[in-house]
Amino acid sequence: MPELPEVESVRLGLASHVLGSRIEAVEIRRDSCVRRAASPEAFAADVSGRTIDAAVRRGKFLWLVLDGGELALSAHLGMSGQFRVHGAEPPPPHRHCRARLTLSVRGGFFSLDFIDQRTFGYLDAEPMVATPDAVAGGLGSPLPAVPASVAHIGRDALDPALRRATVLAQWRRGTRGIKQVLLDQTLVSGIGNIYADEALWRARVHPATPASGLSGRAAGALLDATREVMGQALAAGGTSFDALYVNVNGESGYFDRELNAYGRGGEPCPRCGRRLERAVMGGRSTHWCPRCQRAGAR
């Protein structure tokens, strides 16, 4: 469920609570929440006793830089992952709590819970690896490296170091529809199903338009639209329809009130009044206005 604005809200919350703290204890409550590590015990051994130096994000991928920066505690929220911060005496773990970390800072202790109903999310201990374009890392990162599992992920739409001309050329290559291309995290990361539909609506591009048929100008306007909509969503604390997405303090964002297309199939287009359409494209539910977003327009 979480896309770039939601993951960035989580990153900001983590940064405000865990930077400079030390990982004292690790309780894995569901083994499969640790994917790459050889075992839950190996994960715990890798991260225990280490200090958290930074909280970094690229697209929807999030990681805590440990000690010297050669190791990361990486996390992906999948469809339903959350982090929740509790004080020295945390409540009993939530039913979907997959891991509980105990952290210490200046003699005080607190808990960090990883909660994930659908279990598509994960935690891992990973080496940091250099990437060809790792000039400045992702948002929040001063480091020239990313966790191994993020090496194939493109810079995200809000990253100042995004190579605009390069990604627009990559977008327009191949045979896929533009909706599928927007969701390709190896080109521009961070755009998920909600913000893909919203950006296409803003830029007046039909989701099934062959990406190769977009003009450079239209592709550029679409990239700008992804940045605008995700920037505004971030300012509103992200999008949330229910208790499945909350920040580290358990609070929901408000951007769902500002969605123009996503989830509004059958409702009037906020721009022209025409009934919005809904269909499945590339296995994902897709929403658009058949009048504002004409196939082949622009």
Place this chain on the structure above:
DNA sequence: AGTAGCACCTGATTGC
């Protein structure tokens, strides 16, 4: 090489 399809899960909602 690029792309489509499916697998991975749990839970809420909808329809019969």
Place this chain on the structure above:
DNA sequence: TGCAATCAGGTGCTAC
């Protein structure tokens, strides 16, 4: 009321 089908914000692997 019960039960099955459908849907949900993501990613990675496999087979074309």
